[in-house]
Amino acid sequence: MTEPQVGMAQAQADGRPGTGLGGALADTGRCQLLALAALAVSGAGSLVVGALLLLPVGIGFLLLPPAAAALRHMSDRYRDRAARWTGTVISPPRPLPPRPLPPRLLPPGNTAGRHRQARALLGDDGFWHDLRWAWAEPWTGALLAAVPPALVGYGLFGAAVQPFVRPLLGDGNWYAFIPVDSTATMLAALLLGLGFIAAGLRLAPATLRLHARWSGRLLAAPHTTELVRRIEHLAGSRTDILDVQAAELRRIERDLHDGAQARLVALGMTVDKATHLLDSDLPAARALLHEVRATSQRALQDLRELVHGVLPPVLADRGLGDAVRSLALDSHLDVHVEAALPGRLPAPVESAGYFAVAELLANAAKHSGAPEVRIRLSHTDGVLRATVADDGRGGADPDGNGLRGVRRRLDPFDGTLVLHSPRGGPTTATLEIPCASSLPKTSSSSGTG
Numbered sequence: 001m002t003e004p005q006v007g008m009a010q011a012q013a014d015g016r017p018g019t020g021l022g023g024a025l026a027d028t029g030r031c032q033l034l035a036l037a038a039l040a041v042s043g044a045g046s047l048v049v050g051a052l053l054l055l056p057v058g059i060g061f062l063l064l065p066p067a068a069a070a071l072r073h074m075s076d077r078y079r080d081r082a083a084r085w086t087g088t089v090i091s092p093p094r095p096l097p098p099r100p101l102p103p104r105l106l107p108p109g110n111t112a113g114r115h116r117q118a119r120a121l122l123g124d125d126g127f128w129h130d131l132r133w134a135w136a137e138p139w140t141g142a143l144l145a146a147v148p149p150a151l152v153g154y155g156l157f158g159a160a161v162q163p164f165v166r167p168l169l170g171d172g173n174w175y176a177f178i179p180v181d182s183t184a185t186m187l188a189a190l191l192l193g194l195g196f197i198a199a200g201l202r203l204a205p206a207t208l209r210l211h212a213r214w215s216g217r218l219l220a221a222p223h224t225t226e227l228v229r230r231i232e233h234l235a236g237s238r239t240d241i242l243d244v245q246a247a248e249l250r251r252i253e254r255d256l257h258d259g260a261q262a263r264l265v266a267l268g269m270t271v272d273k274a275t276h277l278l279d280s281d282l283p284a285a286r287a288l289l290h291e292v293r294a295t296s297q298r299a300l301q302d303l304r305e306l307v308h309g310v311l312p313p314v315l316a317d318r319g320l321g322d323a324v325r326s327l328a329l330d331s332h333l334d335v336h337v338e339a340a341l342p343g344r345l346p347a348p349v350e351s352a353g354y355f356a357v358a359e360l361l362a363n364a365a366k367h368s369g370a371p372e373v374r375i376r377l378s379h380t381d382g383v384l385r386a387t388v389a390d391d392g393r394g395g396a397d398p399d400g401n402g403l404r405g406v407r408r409r410l411d412p413f414d415g416t417l418v419l420h421s422p423r424g425g426p427t428t429a430t431l432e433i434p435c436a437s438s439l440p441k442t443s444s445s446s447g448t449g
Helices: 003-008 020-053 059-086 112-122 125-139 141-169 183-219 223-277 282-310 313-318 320-330 347-368 401-413
Strands: 334-341 372-380 383-390 416-420 427-434 443-448
Touching (some): 020 141, 059 112, 125 183, 313 320, 313 347, 320 372, 347 372, 401 427
């Protein structure tokens, strides 16, 4: 999943099809809106076609840019409705070529800007996708969307109108296949009308979803656009990886210089001093040698901490599950770990998952105020999923430095991070990394730190 898709995947759910009678009525109204909006779509498409036909006489160069912009505005509205009403994400195309300067700012008779934009539009795949959709929508999507409101409207006619108009119409009054010429047939028409209403309300949510999928096939960004986005995303991820690696090398160099290296230099100087005191002051030399042993232990501890920050030994030896449990043991919070992983995962994935979970756990310890954190690790359908949840105060900033760093770690793997942290809590962070396991055997265990 590319980054733009990742961002759009978090579609708003407020307007998605609801449940119950209220939700069905709302969905029927949305279907009616889509059916009527197709008239405007058809008009915008006709304007674009007219501008294309007028290109040979010159006026089309003036009409095509605004007509294409109006059509793009309508297609964007449909993409937004699909996301809000059904949760179906339709990736948008690249923006239309920029409009030229207004005529009042150009020299008299200068139409080069208009010509350039018109030529750019003619070479833009997204423009042709919009035009194809504008001509197909009134004959396909609109007719599909009109089915539920048509059923409800016809059902209302049978259930609410027929009982009152039957005495006025007399013989020859039919409702669907029922001749309404008596009280019994009037009641049959009423029941049939109620059936039509129920069918329309029942079909409305499914019709919305089907319409969204059909619109997605017509409006989704062209394949070339997706390739360009993918290349841009990979280029950005490569830059982030190089930046992270450079920062990590600088950190290692600084830690070596200020930690282990400084202690080793001091250790050498102390040994040299003790050597000179061996013949003249044995007790002082013995004290210096004790200091050398303490300094060497501290230098060894510095080196261990440095290696742990690069690649924790428990991660290399035991895998992601046990490495996360070691994080739980080192945390001052009450951390519960549940791991259900199918053996070992690729080393880069385990490393990215470990440090991402470590950052999320550190954020919870610093900012959440929660006494307890729950971590769950799983691997299903080729995706490593890690969830870190706490019962703290909530209100976490999704654009904070820590979470940005987590996203940078996940980007090279097409990983995602979804944060749900309302004010007052609880906070749940879920990261997903596509990967394949190296062993088919599934191991499940849990632990508490």
